[in-house]
Amino acid sequence: MKITPMTTLCFLASIAMAIICYPSMPDQMAIHWGVNGEPDGFAPKIIGVSFVPVMMVLIFLSSHYRKQSYQKFQSSMDAIWNTLMVALLVIHGLIIAYGYGYMVNMATAATLILGMLFITMGNFMPRFRHNYLIGIRTPWTLASEKVWKMTHKLASRVFFIGGLLIVLTVFLPSPAHFIVLLLIIAATILAAIWSSFYYAKRRK
Numbered sequence: 001m002k003i004t005p006m007t008t009l010c011f012l013a014s015i016a017m018a019i020i021c022y023p024s025m026p027d028q029m030a031i032h033w034g035v036n037g038e039p040d041g042f043a044p045k046i047i048g049v050s051f052v053p054v055m056m057v058l059i060f061l062s063s064h065y066r067k068q069s070y071q072k073f074q075s076s077m078d079a080i081w082n083t084l085m086v087a088l089l090v091i092h093g094l095i096i097a098y099g100y101g102y103m104v105n106m107a108t109a110a111t112l113i114l115g116m117l118f119i120t121m122g123n124f125m126p127r128f129r130h131n132y133l134i135g136i137r138t139p140w141t142l143a144s145e146k147v148w149k150m151t152h153k154l155a156s157r158v159f160f161i162g163g164l165l166i167v168l169t170v171f172l173p174s175p176a177h178f179i180v181l182l183l184i185i186a187a188t189i190l191a192a193i194w195s196s197f198y199y200a201k202r203r204k
Contacts, residue, residue, distance in 0.1 A: 003060070004078050010085035011056050014092045022102060025049060025099045035178040037107035039098070048099060050093035071128040077134065083120045087113045111181060118163030118188065125156035136192045139204045140200035150199045155192040162188030 011153025022045065029048030043051075090113060094104050128135040130145045136155050143149040162184055169181045
């Protein structure tokens with residue numbers, strides 16, 4: 001993962017929010033919500049305000065020390081990482097807003113963020129080159145660059161459509177929303193994996 005200006009900005013913004021808002025946060029902050037959008041997990045406020053900034057650092061470290069070369073599609077990876085960092089910053093803001101007493105529907109917010117991540121992945125998947133870090137990594141795509149390209153061309157459409165459908169689930173009542181959401185996620189991932197198997201068999 002490359003440290004982009006957006007990555008730096010999101011991290012610094014999360015730290016600034018944590019420092020400024022910490023004194024006025026409740027001693028126990030909600031950090032986890034159930035499928036109905038109600039909080040079901042709490043932690044001391046030091047954890048509540050530092051959870052996302054720490055996660056940002058861990059995500060950066062876990063990707064930075066993978067000794068791979070991705071220069072050929074670095075711009076696409078940067079766009080995905082930037083989207084992820086913005087999503088984490090939004091989550092950070094929502095956690096703090098909930099601490100201030102704003103009744104944010106976290107189930108809806110999380111669904112919208114997840115949908116946007118899927119859409120972003122779908123937009124950039126065709127640009128992914130053969131690698132072992134990001135993309136549809138199955139035995140068939142890793143064994144053949146041709147299968148990799150064909151799989152990601154189809155998977156890009158699948159993830160884009162899946163992302164749009166995920167966003168639309170916010171209009172469904174609970175618990176149907178959660179069930180349909182899981183089905184869409186599973187169907188999207190399984191369709192991408194199946195396509196790699198299909199293209200590999202077709203080439204034989």
